[in-house]
Amino acid sequence: MGGAGGWTRDVFAENPDLDTSRVHAALDRAMGRLDGVPMVWGHLDYGLPNVLLGGVIDWQHHGVVPLGYDVAPALEVVPFKGGSKGYAVTPDQRERYLAALDSAAQDAGADPVSPHLGAFLLVKSLFFLALMRPADPAPVGKHQKWQYRRHLFLKGLGQYERTGSVDTALFPTFDDFTAGRGSADRS
Template sequence: MADTRRDGHVSDQVISTAAAVSSKLLQAQARHPLPATPWFGKAAYAAEVFEENPDFDTPRIHAAVERALDRLAQLPIVHGHLDYSLPNVLSAGVIDWQHHGSVPFGYDVYPALDILAFKGGGKGYTITPEQLAAYTAALDETTASLIGQRVSEHLGDFLLVKCFFFLALMRPTDAARHDKHIKWQYRRALFAMGLEQYESSNAIDTGAFPALERFAAEHRAGRYPPFATTIN
């Protein structure tokens, strides 16, 4: 946050440091592979998502999940952070491991910059497309040397899981908390957008996600947003 105080943009130095730390994590994970084991339920909080959003518990969504899991089955299973993001990445190492578990190789690090889009633009800092491309290229160089594969081809699979992760535990219990209700509906809309993109291309473009402020304004105006908020 200190780095972005002047103009709200993360510096190239922070991105470079994040790429270096992420590459070190990839190297450590590759040295300690795990036996194949179920991982999606914990990483995605899938049970919680379906409990709070029963209309999402559909064959369509399960088919997309199965496609992602099939694609990710070719990657090694490793020890994972499960909540990897810039605030947890320090030059000296990675903090905040309480939600750790098994994940496919690359799941932690590749979405680390894309997941800002799920937060609605309210974190006070932004990443440029050029920085995102440089970060991804650095990771691809590392994974190509470790397993002979540029794992960025699985970013869409990872982001589909993140659509679940960021919707989990969002449904408000207090009907008077309109702000929380809007945020829950916002995350549902992002889930729907991500699902539609993934179905057509195996990719998710988080740059197409609207900011929370725009979504809330359309709600206040009584207009339906120009994207789905339900899954048919």
């Protein structure tokens, strides 16, 4: 993905234990599923916290991305922010949102974007680890947030390997994770 090279190197530099053939194979599979998807200019960190009534903020990570990379997982990034920032998305809202995106893509002459959601989420979960590892483990909150996002990436990786998809509704909230209840998927 355009612009992904830099942040991917950052993630693997900060998390060398993730720089494995397993992770690379899953990322290669995801990128392979995106072959042929038109490339467009993207935000890379598009989601509810960055979308305001007056416009979209926080453009420092922008680059060229496959069509749908920003918008398809927009509702799914809530767990990466801790799942407790006042946002709640129901399964019905997710379904309606993806259906509307697919319709808009088809109206514009493109293929639906929802079939790529799993690939987008695997890549996005890796993106959320970029520049997250605290240099000093003493600030407990920052260290826990980094560990939490690592946990979500590994959960997403396992799901993607098994099913080709990632279901963020099964991710623990940050509060559950820090309380030690994050090892099991939510139902």
